[in-house]
Amino acid sequence: MPRxxxxxHFVETPRSNPVQGVIKSYDPATSDGIVxxxxxxxxxxxxPGAIEGSVFRMLRQGQRVKFELDSQGLATSLxxxxxxxxxxxxxxxxxxxxxxx
Numbered sequence: 001m002p003r004x005x006x007x008x009h010f011v012e013t014p015r016s017n018p019v020q021g022v023i024k025s026y027d028p029a030t031s032d033g034i035v036x037x038x039x040x041x042x043x044x045x046x047x048p049g050a051i052e053g054s055v056f057r058m059l060r061q062g063q064r065v066k067f068e069l070d071s072q073g074l075a076t077s078l079x080x081x082x083x084x085x086x087x088x089x090x091x092x093x094x095x096x097x098x099x100x101x
Contacts, residue, residue: 018066020081026059035075047074
């Protein structure tokens with residue numbers, strides 16, 4: 001298939017929808033870290049200030065988060081991720097009461 005010519009060209013743009021992933025690493029001293037996307041296992045560096053304004057004060061390895069990518073492809077706007085077996089935010093409305101023993 002020939003490549004488009006003329007004024008048309010294709011540019012990959014950063015994701016603007018929230019992506020869910022897992023924290024691979026995080027250094028609380030420098031706030032440097034890496035998050036791995038659930039969908040394609042791509043690794044993204046955390047943007048400076050990625051947890052500012054969120055519920056997070058630090059992140060732990062394996063923690064599930066939702067994030068967006070900024071114009072430089074860095075993970076930003078972190079929020080709590082969801083796990084059906086842990087009753088995190090997306091599943092609280094559907095949680096069943098635990099029977100008393």
